[in-house]
Amino acid sequence: MKKWFKPAALIALAVSLTAGGASVASAASSLKGKIVINGSSALLPLTLQAKSEFQKLNPKVKISASAVSSIAGPQSVRKGIADIGAVDWDASMDVPGFKKFDGQVANPVAVTVFTAVVNKNVSVSNLTTKQLQDIFSGKVTNWKDVGGSDANIVVVNRKFGSGTRVNFQLKALEGKDFMTKGDNYKETGSSGDMKTAIETTPNAIGYIDLPYVTDKMKALSINGAAPTEKNVLNGTYKVWGIGYFMTKGQPTGATKAFIEYIQSAKFQNGSLKKLKFIPLAAVK
Amino acid sequence: MVMKKAIAATILAAALGTAAAGTAGAAQLSSAATAKAVTAKAVALTVKQSVFVVNYNDVQVRTALSNGETLVSVRDLSAAIGAKLSAVNGYTTLTLDSHSFAFKTGVKQASVDGNIINLNQAAKVLDGTAFVAVKPLVQALGGTMALKDGKLAINTIKLLAGGDNARFVNASQAIVSVETDAKRTDYLVDVATGKSAELLSSEGGSDLIVAPGGAKAAYTDAEGAVYVIDLASKQTKQITSDTSIKTELVWSADGSAIYFLQGDKGSVIAKVDIATGTISKVVEDKVDYKSALSVSPDGKKFAYLVTTPPKATADGTDLDKDTVAIDASGEQVQVNLYDASVEKPAAVALTSAKDDKLFVVSPDGSTVYYVSVADENANATVVSVDKDKKTATLLAEGDVEELVLSGGKLYVLTAVSDAESAIYEVDPATASKKLMYNVSASASGLAVNGSQIIIALEDGLYVNANGAWKPVTR
Numbered sequence: 001m002k003k004w005f006k007p008a009a010l011i012a013l014a015v016s017l018t019a020g021g022a023s024v025a026s027a028a029s030s031l032k033g034k035i036v037i038n039g040s041s042a043l044l045p046l047t048l049q050a051k052s053e054f055q056k057l058n059p060k061v062k063i064s065a066s067a068v069s070s071i072a073g074p075q076s077v078r079k080g081i082a083d084i085g086a087v088d089w090d091a092s093m094d095v096p097g098f099k100k101f102d103g104q105v106a107n108p109v110a111v112t113v114f115t116a117v118v119n120k121n122v123s124v125s126n127l128t129t130k131q132l133q134d135i136f137s138g139k140v141t142n143w144k145d146v147g148g149s150d151a152n153i154v155v156v157n158r159k160f161g162s163g164t165r166v167n168f169q170l171k172a173l174e175g176k177d178f179m180t181k182g183d184n185y186k187e188t189g190s191s192g193d194m195k196t197a198i199e200t201t202p203n204a205i206g207y208i209d210l211p212y213v214t215d216k217m218k219a220l221s222i223n224g225a226a227p228t229e230k231n232v233l234n235g236t237y238k239v240w241g242i243g244y245f246m247t248k249g250q251p252t253g254a255t256k257a258f259i260e261y262i263q264s265a266k267f268q269n270g271s272l273k274k275l276k277f278i279p280l281a282a283v284k
Numbered sequence: 285m286v287m288k289k290a291i292a293a294t295i296l297a298a299a300l301g302t303a304a305a306g307t308a309g310a311a312q313l314s315s316a317a318t319a320k321a322v323t324a325k326a327v328a329l330t331v332k333q334s335v336f337v338v339n340y341n342d343v344q345v346r347t348a349l350s351n352g353e354t355l356v357s358v359r360d361l362s363a364a365i366g367a368k369l370s371a372v373n374g375y376t377t378l379t380l381d382s383h384s385f386a387f388k389t390g391v392k393q394a395s396v397d398g399n400i401i402n403l404n405q406a407a408k409v410l411d412g413t414a415f416v417a418v419k420p421l422v423q424a425l426g427g428t429m430a431l432k433d434g435k436l437a438i439n440t441i442k443l444l445a446g447g448d449n450a451r452f453v454n455a456s457q458a459i460v461s462v463e464t465d466a467k468r469t470d471y472l473v474d475v476a477t478g479k480s481a482e483l484l485s486s487e488g489g490s491d492l493i494v495a496p497g498g499a500k501a502a503y504t505d506a507e508g509a510v511y512v513i514d515l516a517s518k519q520t521k522q523i524t525s526d527t528s529i530k531t532e533l534v535w536s537a538d539g540s541a542i543y544f545l546q547g548d549k550g551s552v553i554a555k556v557d558i559a560t561g562t563i564s565k566v567v568e569d570k571v572d573y574k575s576a577l578s579v580s581p582d583g584k585k586f587a588y589l590v591t592t593p594p595k596a597t598a599d600g601t602d603l604d605k606d607t608v609a610i611d612a613s614g615e616q617v618q619v620n621l622y623d624a625s626v627e628k629p630a631a632v633a634l635t636s637a638k639d640d641k642l643f644v645v646s647p648d649g650s651t652v653y654y655v656s657v658a659d660e661n662a663n664a665t666v667v668s669v670d671k672d673k674k675t676a677t678l679l680a681e682g683d684v685e686e687l688v689l690s691g692g693k694l695y696v697l698t699a700v701s702d703a704e705s706a707i708y709e710v711d712p713a714t715a716s717k718k719l720m721y722n723v724s725a726s727a728s729g730l731a732v733n734g735s736q737i738i739i740a741l742e743d744g745l746y747v748n749a750n751g752a753w754k755p756v757t758r
Contacts, residue, residue, distance in 0.1 A: 032660040045548040068596040072608040079606040211548035273488035273506040
């Protein structure tokens with residue numbers, strides 16, 4: 001309906017039909033600025049989609065979005081190289097393994113569903129929490145021990161600092177430790193790398209956020225519940241978390257406008273759901 | 285509704301009865317006498333045929349001038365505005381949407397939505413039909429009145445509230461969306477009258493993408509399944525239940541297929557056959573972050589943007605050291621062209637400049653037009669690039685805000701001052717441009733269908749009709 005943040009002084013309801021030529025050209029005032037975003041690779045597709053839509057409303061706002069890991073988000077804000085740090089947990093509070101980032105404000109943007117995934121050649125479709133704990137700790141090493149074929153399990157883990165790893169460990173493994181080394185163990189640096197590893201490694205198991213799941217892998221049910229929005233909302237699927245945009249203090253200017261756009265009903269109910277995230281309002 | 289009419293009539297009767305409490309006989313006598321006097325007096329009034337402009341259409345109605353007021357045939361006006369007429373116990377009730385107007389000939393009061401109002405003069409019977417003063421009747425039914433070209437213009441169409449994101453379906457209709465916190469409802473709106481009808485209500489569905497010809501539209505639900513809705517019958521058909529992420533839908537020129545970008549990163553260009561629901565991959569080159577897809581009429585050429593994000597690195601071994609770094613030297617958004625008709629198809633980057641590229645359109649899948657934003661302090665311009673990577677600036681008037689393609693021509697909304705924006709038509713074949721309109725700086729949401737233009741202002745959507753802007757939503 002309206003341009004997002006055109007100055008109020010420019011808001012004129014009347015439409016004039018002017019005969020003759022154009023007025024003298026000069027740049028119209030509108031929201032300007034540059035927003036640098038870094039952090040969670042799980043949130044990057046969402047950020048880039050929002051960027052594409054937001055820039056059509058505010059062409060003079062340049063948005064530079066990159067990703068490496070969740071912890072790099074608030075670190076980038078603290079270091080002063082990003083305006084927004086995308087992270088898969090509330091980094092303004094202590095969480096296991098990570099201290100809070102003082103002075104940063106956690107702006108919630110999306111609910112992310114995380115899922116255990118396996119290579120297409122794995123016949124198992126459901127694992128219990130105990131089975132997941134045993135596999136990711138290295139206690140169970142063969143698929144036949146959890147109802148699958150006789151084949152060694154390849155465990156693919158995310159590196160320390162990953163928000164997906166934090167959420168998966170807390171909610172799928174209920175805090176149990178990961179294995180850290182072994183012949184059939186590997187670590188990946190980003191959601192994209194995890195996707196590639198699972199797609200291309202027979203007998204592999206890993207975990208990823210739902211938007212990254214492709215038809216070249218299989219998302220597992222956990223304790224009989226498939227990783228769907230419906231099961232998150234009815235409480236049967238527990239492995240989800242809220243993604244945040246961390247800012248140094250309360251956001252202002254273009255950064256504030258961009259966060260408000262992502263939090264708007266139009267984006268939350270539209271593109272955000274299309275990308276298989278869950279609107280914030282759905283879990284309140 | 286019948287109950288409501290009856291109640292309205294009862295309330296009116298009760299109110300009139302109260303005035304004669306305790307003297308029912310006298311009241312009846314008085315009422316009968318009044319009616320008789322009115323009927324006798326009415327003989328002197330002249331009934332004539334008049335032309336009203338009712339909901340933008342000329343309509344013949346019978347009128348009479350009485351005591352300086354225009355009376356209108358209740359039957360004629362109710363037919364013109366689509367109100368329902370009913371009679372209960374001598375009271376006539378008109379109902380339109382949520383409003384009602386009940387009256388009795390010879391009585392100087394009426395019931396409006398159940399509340400009694402006084403009339404300047406009682407309803408009369410002339411030439412065997414009831415006449416009521418037009419103004420209180422129209423106002424009671426929620427309509428507005430104005431003089432237009434010497435004719436009385438009556439509008440009872442309720443404009444859609446909160447409409448946004450207009451897309452033309454054909455010359456007379458547009459799809460308009462209304463967003464709430466919980467859902468989005470799409471309406472078909474008659475752009476001539478503003479009359480709207482609900483088309484589809486969805487939670488998490490994509491925008492409706494109108495097919496060539498305007499007979500149907502496609503959308504995805506929140507799970508990614510693709511549907512097509514017939515815009516005339518409003519019947520919806522699921523085309524595929526495939527739940528892969530589909531970020532953009534583009535109709536084929538013949539309406540037989542829908543192309544889409546597949547996956548969370550839009551890495552794959554795929555298409556679904558409307559008749560069979562079969563999905564096939566068209567371009568799978570492992571290049572992530574495609575967007576703004578255009579497809580040539582022959583389905584062979586694909587133009588799109590490719591975003592290369594900055595490269596970020598972090599050594600997470602010592603969190604307190606903040607070793608994170610962002611290298612933005614390779615960050616860019618470029619127009620790519622993929623020609624599937626050549627022997628060894630491969631994507632070719634047509635552009636190399638590091639400007640932001642918005643509102644990308646391509647009528648033929650080869651020459652691409654877009655809004656170029658070099659930086660926040662430079663005016664945005666309309667730029668073209670052809671398959672040979674030759675770029676040209678097509679429009680540099682003002683600070684370009686939006687670009688749409690319609691009928692092979694480009695329509696540009698550009699800010700020309702702090703108070704005004706302008707709408708230009710650009711013919712890409714000749715690079716000629718024509719200023720069409722100057723509009724408020726708050727204008728946005730440009731939609732074009734031939735000579736018809738819809739824009740969004742702060743208080744609703746407006747359509748240009750013969751040089752004048754007319755509201756289609758509020």
